[in-house]
Amino acid sequence: MIKTSIAVLLAVAAGTAVAQQPEFVAGMLSTVPSGYALASLADLQSADFLNQYNSVGINYVQPFDAGALCCVVSVQEGFASIGPSNSFSNYLQPFHNGVGACTSNTQPNGTTFGIPSFAPGPYEGMWISNLTSKEQAGFRVTGLTPSGANFNECGLSGAATTAIYRMIPPKYIVQIVGPGFPVPSGYAVATLADLLSVDFQTSYNTAGGVVMTASDTASYCCILEVSEGWVGYNDAAGVSPLGLFSESMEDVLCGVGQDRQLVYIGTSFDGPNTGTVFSTFNVSVTSLLGTFNHQNFTFCSTVNASQTLLKRVSTSKYIVQVVGTNYPAPPTSQYTVASIADVQSQDFLDFYNTNGG
Structure with a gap:
């Protein structure tokens, strides 16, 4: 435990938005994008997918191949369709602004789902410009390769198939934790040993920071916390509390409405080394990290929620x-x-x- 007698008044500061990692992306089935895994039918029926679909759509992170294309959307269980039954449904295809977006050598952004006018079925010619839970409930899958006049290329050897991918949950994240803000499913509050570990160093350095997830409260402590308490950078001159910085290293991130942003850890709030940003983690950094007492900070001593480092538990x-x-x-x-x-x-x-x- 690091002993300190400094006192800091922490006000809630507005953070500057930085690049967000989309939870869902599209690409080719043959090449899994780094940091993502093939989405499931349940993913397409989730609230997260609905929210992204209706706000920004699904961006392609790879261009469509130049050869034969099977334009039916794929997920883990097979080819995705929509309809009241497996025998009476339409295959889902990528659309953009109401027209098919499956074109060789293009890489569209903001795609949605649709069914061409030449595809007979209950949703023939429909563009799903705005997704609702009703359409999601109608999503289904089949492991059979689409066939027939409208899907000739799907049966060709080597035909490229389009697919939806979901971001693999990061091993470490920072999220607000406290009364009313529980630890999310699949994660546990990290320990100081986790923060100091080679595993965290590798994760942080490989990703270029740590992911900060949703913050929807304006009343929380902006100092980074682990299970043992707040974390500080401690040298002979004293303790500097840790916080979060934007990727530009110029803005302290402590605000509302920030979600899935890659951030750096640094000394954000007072202390002899304030303003130091750790673009990489190594033993020279971790050897000077430790926890300190909540009671030494005027503002944070009255706030029960903090920016907390979380570690993903086993899948x-x-x-x-x-x-x-x-x-x-x-x-x-x-x-x-x-x-x-x-x-x-x-x-x-x-x-x-x-x-x-």
Whole structure:
């Protein structure tokens, strides 16, 4: 524990917006974008997808290939469609401003879903310019390759297929935590040891910072916190509390409405080293980090919510996903294809029975 007697009055400051990482992007099924995994049907039916779809649409992070194109949107379980039943539905295709956007060598932004006028079915000729829960409930998938006059290229060997991807949850994030602001599912409050670890250094340096997620309250402490308390940079001159900086390193980020922004950690608030931004984390930085007492700060001593470092907890040990031609397996850093020995193991038996599937 670092001992300190300095006192800082922290006011809620407005942060300057920096680049946000979109939760959903589109690309080619054959090439998984870095930091993303193939989305599932449940992802397309989620509130997060609906919100992004209606606000900015889905950007392509890769151009359409120059060869044969299968323009039906793919997800983990197969090809996506919309309709009242599997036998009476229309395949979903990328649209932009009401017309099909599946064109070789283009990379459109703000795409939505639509069904061409030449595709018979319950939604023939419809552009879903604004997505509602009603349409989401009608989304379905099939593992069968689209066929027929409208989808000739889908059956061609080597045909490129378009797909929707969802951002892999970052291993470490910073989020407001306190009364009324719980730790999100899949994460736990990080410890000081986590912050000082080689694992965090690697994650921070590889990503170029740490992701700060949604903040929708104007009453919280802007000092970075871990499970043991607030974090400070401590040298012979004294303690400098840690906060967050924009990617430009010019703006202290402590405001409302900021979501999924990549930020740097630095000494934001007073102390002998205030204004120092850590563009990389290494042992020379971590060796001077420690926690200090809440009671030494006038403003933050009365506020129960703080910018808190969180660590992602383990993902599900076993999952089922379509894998094969045009359906790549998840990154090997996350999953590998199980063997028959895995399925017959006591470990799988215990996992299956404990989780109910």
